[in-house]
Amino acid sequence: MSRKRRTPDPAFVLAVLAVLATVAIVAFMTLGARGNWDFVLAFRGRKLLALILVAYAISVSTVLFQTVTGNRILTPSIMGFDALFALIQTVLIFVLGSAAVSALDPRPLFAFEAAVMTTFCVLLYRWLFSGATRSLHLMLLVGIVFGVFFRSFSNFLQRIIDPNEFVVLQDRLFASFNTVDTSLLGLSAGTIAIASLVGWRMRHTFDVLALGRETAINLGVDHRRTVTIILLLVAVLVSVSTALVGPVTFFGLLVANLAYMVMPTHRHAWLLPASALIAITCLVGGQVILEHVFGFATALSIIIEFVGGIVFILLILKGAAR
Amino acid sequence: MIEIRDLVKAYDDSIVVDGVSLQIAAGGVTSIIGPNGAGKSTLLSMVSRLVAMDRGSVTVDGLDVTTTPGDVLARRLSVLRQDNHITTRLTVRDLVAFGRYPYSKGRPTVEDARHIDGALSFLDLGDLADRFLDELSGGQRQRAFVAMVLCQDTDYMLFDEPLNNLDIRHAVSMMRLLRRAARELGKTVVVVLHDINVASCFCDHIVAMKAARIAAQGTPEEIIEQTILSDIYEVPIRVHEIDGQRITTYYR
Structure with a gap:
């Protein structure tokens, strides 16, 4: 067992990831650009910013969620977050009609969606942790059941809605990186910046929390409070990414596990930036490939879900073999 | 008391x-x-x-x-439960270093490094310090967790x-160790x-x-x-x- 431990420096790995992300970004901004650069850069810049924000929000929220749950094949979507998003959209169009919803200012709508999703998360959490049973797994199960409920209720409304309205709704619910709602960029960036600031101050606590509830309490972490804050951060980040592009299930799982694989450390101060950079590389790079190789013949989310789904199955098989 | x-x-x-x-x-x-x-x-x-x-x-x-x-x-009281399942991949030294978290809050000092080395040698883990926890036997892993608690340097x-899960030799050495911690x-x-x-x-x-x-x-x-x-x-x-x-x- 005298296997030499090959430990690459985390800073080196992070630098490589940063270079990859930069290459993807440069390729996205310049490849096949014709005509006026001012227009090209401004047009692509907005799209790029949206992709980066989404990549960042999904990767960070997934890593944090996996730290809280102590499980590496869970993603926030298991708590029914994106199902709730779909339900909100469906109810809005069902009640107000697509014309009225399209006419709404997207910013207050976004704030409303984020507020509902965050409230849902806090209620679920408070309710489950105030009783005698304070089990994270019970909370996840309840989250899954709620997710199914939200999805079924959305489906029910979609069955009885006007077919023309349904087409509009379906368009809104598909994760699409081409039709990003750019009017939300400023608000999203601000929200993410605040969430990141809160998270960065707690980065050492995340490391301790990954050891499990009992060990974390033994080491003096206020477990209940910390988990509440992290779930709030996750809810906010998920709201941002779903509001910008719609639900993406497997992407977070993919990038979080890639980050665990390449980063030779358990420290969130390294893991979180690494996962964000991997996410940016995948999303922006994927968009480049989509635009220039497939010629927009498919949607990026389909490719991501396909690759992410395969990784998910591999992880489960690996876990079963262990 | x-x-x-x-x-x-x-x-x-x-x-x-x-x-x-x-x-x-x-x-x-x-x-x-x-x-x-x-x-x-x-x-x-x-x-x-x-x-x-x-x-x-x-x-x-x-x-x-x-x-x-x-x-x-x-900083006064530490506890170790029976089943300690950790999903993150940690080396023994990483784990033991967590024992200093109540003091250093993630920014270890020279003093902390001294405590970590002390705990590692007290539990005879010096050679295993850079091994990953999932590469260790049950008894070695148990010792690593005890080292973390010892590193926490609490009175209680x-x-x-x-x-649990220890054979006769490891059980006896674990109890000797706890008695030594109390006496020494x-x-x-x-x-x-x-x-x-x-x-x-x-x-x-x-x-x-x-x-x-x-x-x-x-x-x-x-x-x-x-x-x-x-x-x-x-x-x-x-x-x-x-x-x-x-x-x-x-x-x-």
């Missing part, structure tokens, strides 16, 4: 700890023994604030465990069945044990629990005694004096 007053814990209808009052003096090794379901682990969990109590209070050197901030208490150290480092060690012979041979004080209450407590000479033990475990237990140690047999 750990002072437990009228502690109660119930899950739905079953009372797990029923009005337990107990004082555990500072220094030495105290063991908590008793049959399954007697409430030993729950008692230990409430003392170490892992489980909330329904009624009563616990103070550690005058600090109430429910109201004292977690990080203050983490609580262990819930630390001998002046720690107060509290262990939940299943093996009454281990309690008899290694502990300074024994607390016996039965049916959510304390059945008896005292020195090994007082507790390792035929009628008391037979009554607690509800099987005939015989006590023999062998090489100056009180050994129990209960296989017939």
Whole structure:
């Protein structure tokens, strides 16, 4: 067992990831650009910013969620977050009609969606942790059941809605990186910046929390409070990414596990930036490939879900073999 | 001194700890023994604030465990549970270094490094320091966790069945180690044990629990005694004096 431990420096790995992300970004901004650069850069810049924000929000929220749950094949979507998003959209169009919803200012709508999703998360959490049973797994199960409920209720409304309205709704619910709602960029960036600031101050606590509830309490972490804050951060980040592009299930799982694989450390101060950079590389790079190789013949989310789904199955098989 | 007053814990209808009052003096090794379901682990969990109590209070050197901030208490009292499952891939040194978190909050100092090296050598883990936890045997991993708790450098150290999954050699060395921590480092060690012979041979004080209450407590000479033990475990237990140690047999 005298296997030499090959430990690459985390800073080196992070630098490589940063270079990859930069290459993807440069390729996205310049490849096949014709005509006026001012227009090209401004047009692509907005799209790029949206992709980066989404990549960042999904990767960070997934890593944090996996730290809280102590499980590496869970993603926030298991708590029914994106199902709730779909339900909100469906109810809005069902009640107000697509014309009225399209006419709404997207910013207050976004704030409303984020507020509902965050409230849902806090209620679920408070309710489950105030009783005698304070089990994270019970909370996840309840989250899954709620997710199914939200999805079924959305489906029910979609069955009885006007077919023309349904087409509009379906368009809104598909994760699409081409039709990003750019009017939300400023608000999203601000929200993410605040969430990141809160998270960065707690980065050492995340490391301790990954050891499990009992060990974390033994080491003096206020477990209940910390988990509440992290779930709030996750809810906010998920709201941002779903509001910008719609639900993406497997992407977070993919990038979080890639980050665990390449980063030779358990420290969130390294893991979180690494996962964000991997996410940016995948999303922006994927968009480049989509635009220039497939010629927009498919949607990026389909490719991501396909690759992410395969990784998910591999992880489960690996876990079963262990 | 750990002072437990009228502690109660119930899950739905079953009372797990029923009005337990107990004082555990500072220094030495105290063991908590008793049959399954007697409430030993729950008692230990409430003392170490892992489980909330329904009624009563616990103070550690005058600090109430429910109201004292977690990080203050983490410098006075540490606890190690039986099953420690960690999803992250950590080396032994990483794990032991976490013991310094209550002091350094993630920014280790030179002082912390000294404590980490001290704990590693106290548990004879120097050669394994850079190995990953999932590459170790059960006994080695157990020792790594004990090193983390030792690195926390608290006056009170609580262990819930630390001998689980350990073979005879490792169980004996673990108990020797806990006794050394008490004798040489002046720690107060509290262990939940299943093996009454281990309690008899290694502990300074024994607390016996039965049916959510304390059945008896005292020195090994007082507790390792035929009628008391037979009554607690509800099987005939015989006590023999062998090489100056009180050994129990209960296989017939």
